[in-house]
Amino acid sequence: MKILSLGYSSVDSGGPFNVEQNYINTLKSKNIEVVKEIYSFKDISKILISDRKKFIDYLDEYDLVHFHNIFSVSNAIISNILFKNHIPYIISLHGNLNNWSMRQSKLKKIIFLKLFKSFISKSQAIHVLNDYEKNEISNILNFKKLRIFKLQNCLDVSQYKITKLINKEKFTILFFGRLNFKKGIYRLLDIIKLIEKEKINDIKFLFVGPKDKLIYNDFISKIESLKITKIVEIREGIKTLKEKNKLFSESDVFILPSDDEADSVSVKEALSAGLPVIISKNCKFQFTKNANEFIKIIDNKNLNQYVDTILEFYKNYQNLSSLAIKAHMFSDKNFSLREIETDLPKVYNDCLTYSFESKNWY
Structure with missing residues (x-):
C-alpha cells in the first residue's frame, strides 16, 4: 500500500x-x-x-x-x-x-x-x-x-518520560500550546490573579508556545495591568520531543482552560509525561471515573474551581509522584x-x- x-x-x-x-x-x-x-x-x-x-x-x-x-x-x-x-x-x-x-x-x-x-x-x-x-x-x-x-x-506514550527536576524552587503550572484567544489564555490570567491574591511565594505559571501576533502585545499588557508579572514566565514554542520531556520534567501540573478543542494533543502529551491536567469541559476529553485523581474537568465559568483545584495539587505535592505513574499508565492504555x-x-x-x-x- x-x-x-x-x-x-x-x-x-x-x-x-x-x-x-x-x-x-x-x-x-x-x-x-x-x-x-x-x-x-x-x-x-x-x-x-x-x-x-x-x-x-x-x-x-x-x-x-x-x-x-x-x-x-x-x-x-x-x-x-x-x-x-x-x-x-x-x-x-x-x-x-x-x-x-x-x-x-x-x-x-x-x-x-x-x-x-x-x-x-x-x-x-x-x-x-x-x-x-x-x-x-x-x-x-x-x-x-x-x-x-x-x-x-x-501518541507514542513510551517516548514521554516521567522525570522530575530535583530541588525545584517553585511549584509550576504549565500552559503548553499556542498563545491565542481560543486556548483561554486571558481566562488563565484571571485565574492567576486569584492565585496571586493567596500570597504564595513558591508558585509560578509557565506559558510555552507559539505567539498569536494579533493579541500578544495585549496579552502582555494584561499581565502587567493585573500585576502578576512575578509569577508568570513566558517562553518560545518548542518542537522536539526531547524539549517537551525537559519542559514536562520541570512542571508539576498542566492547565488548559480552552474555549474549544477537538481532541487536544497537548493534554495527552502532558498525561503521558505523568502530569495531572486541569482542563475545561470544552476540551471534550473522555475518561473513566478512576482517572479523576489526575484529570480535573472544570466549567470555564467557575474560575474559583480552577483556583481550588490548583491549590489542591499544590497542598498535596507529595502525591504527584504516584499520580504521575497512574497518568502514564492511563495514557498507554487509552491513546497509545x-x-x-x-x-x-x-x-x-x-x-x-x-x-x-x-x-x-x-
Whole structure:
C-alpha cells in the first residue's frame, strides 16, 4: 500500500501537524509506504499550466491520498484531479468544522465550502476524532451521502518520560500550546490573579508556545495591568520531543482552560509525561471515573474551581509522584499508537476494497 499525505507545513500548526507525523511514522513502521507533500496554490497553478499530465501520473502512483487540511484551495483542486482519475482520497477534519472553528473567519469558510463542496462529497471517507466532533459537524455535512470513521489522536506514550527536576524552587503550572484567544489564555490570567491574591511565594505559571501576533502585545499588557508579572514566565514554542520531556520534567501540573478543542494533543502529551491536567469541559476529553485523581474537568465559568483545584495539587505535592505513574499508565492504555497501528491500515484497506469492515466506521 502506498499513501500520499497532504497536510500541514510545520509544527507551528500545532496538533494536526503532530498527528499527521504520528500517522506517517506509525504506518512506515508497519511497512506501509507514506510520502508527505505540501502544495501551495501557486505550486498547483504552475503544475496545472506546465506539467498537468506528469502530475496526474505522479498521483496515480499512490493507492490513496490522505488530506489533513480541509481549508486549502490547493487540496480542493487536487481532490478534483484525484476524483476524475479514480484515485480515492480521505479527509481528516481535525476539528476544523467544529462550531467554534467555524465562527472564526466564518464568511470565508462558508464561501470555501460552497465553492469546493465536491472536495468533501466526493471523498471516500471523512475522519472525525470522536462523537463530539461528529455531532458538531452534523449541521454542515450530509452524513447520508458520506462515510464517516472515528479515530482519536494517539501518541507514542513510551517516548514521554516521567522525570522530575530535583530541588525545584517553585511549584509550576504549565500552559503548553499556542498563545491565542481560543486556548483561554486571558481566562488563565484571571485565574492567576486569584492565585496571586493567596500570597504564595513558591508558585509560578509557565506559558510555552507559539505567539498569536494579533493579541500578544495585549496579552502582555494584561499581565502587567493585573500585576502578576512575578509569577508568570513566558517562553518560545518548542518542537522536539526531547524539549517537551525537559519542559514536562520541570512542571508539576498542566492547565488548559480552552474555549474549544477537538481532541487536544497537548493534554495527552502532558498525561503521558505523568502530569495531572486541569482542563475545561470544552476540551471534550473522555475518561473513566478512576482517572479523576489526575484529570480535573472544570466549567470555564467557575474560575474559583480552577483556583481550588490548583491549590489542591499544590497542598498535596507529595502525591504527584504516584499520580504521575497512574497518568502514564492511563495514557498507554487509552491513546497509545497501537490503536493507529491496527485501525488506520484497516480503514485504508476498506476504502480501497469497498469492504468497510473496520470497527471504526459509524
